[in-house]
Amino acid sequence: MSTLATVARTGLPPSSHWRDDEDEGRQSRSSTLTEDAAHRPLLELRKINSFYGPVQAHFDLDLEVRQGQIVSLLGGNASGKSTTMKVVLGLLKPRSGELRFEGRSIAGLSTPQVVRQGIGSVPEARRLFPAMTVRENLLMGAYARSDRKAVAEDLARMLDLFPRVAERIDFQAGTLSGGEQQMVAMARALMGRPKLICMDEPTMGLSPLYVDKVLELIAQINRQGVSVFMVEQNASLALQIAHYGYVLQTGRIVLQGPGYELLADARIRDAYLGGSDAARTAS
């Protein structure tokens, strides 16, 4: 195992990532912090092998998202990133391996059942209902909830968090720009009050302004207590907000570590960040 990986398994985020509100009083963050202390595993994939027919997409995939973390799954085209999301959301059943959420197996659950466990999803290309209004799209995110008053409060909260969405609330979703649709998709997922939100390429196709905005919002959502599992091709951006990252290559994890370490890692720089430019990004 590389030094990076070794450090990574015990490494907690740098002090700037720590939040006072997320320890739940369980443990002081002093020298006794251990692997399982403040950041308990929330989502765990263990030795997952998944297939499309005869074609194997994951080889003993092992990863986890701990409580309170933003975890980025990086990798090139066709490396298996979206397939990982499908496995988590119950859209593709792995042939073998374990899948746990909050310590309990979620293997074999349907997508609605997975959502009810507290896992929200912002799928690739956002998948809004284009002919429905933004408001209707947001309310679809709360379809599994019966607490109408709390849903109304959450809708108001979302409009606070996403003022741009508030401005577009009565527009048909299909008329919004890509960045606006991304925000609606994030707000819709949050309407289900997830503990973990899964996002596939949240910045894909967005203008630079919206890329920054969306990443900032992801960090903000995380600060409010939602853990985040995100697939990203743009490693340098994703690693700026990620506590931890995994690099996938043809269905295998080839590198992992805290976000700030991966950002500085020569292998990541060479593969994803374009050499010396990356060194500047990392410094």
Ligand SMILES: Nc1ncnc2c1ncn2[C@@H]1O[C@H](COP(=O)(O)OP(=O)(O)OP(=O)(O)O)[C@@H](O)[C@H]1O
């Ligand atoms: N529905 C499918 N049927 C058959 N093979 C598939 C299917 N979806 C994906 N694959 C294959 O599984 C592998 C992983 O694909 P996946 O979509 O997970 O990659 P990805 O990392 O998300 O890629 P991208 O960056 O292009 O989104 C690829 O070889 C792909 O061709």
Ligand SMILES: [Mg+2]
């Ligand atoms: Mg994909």
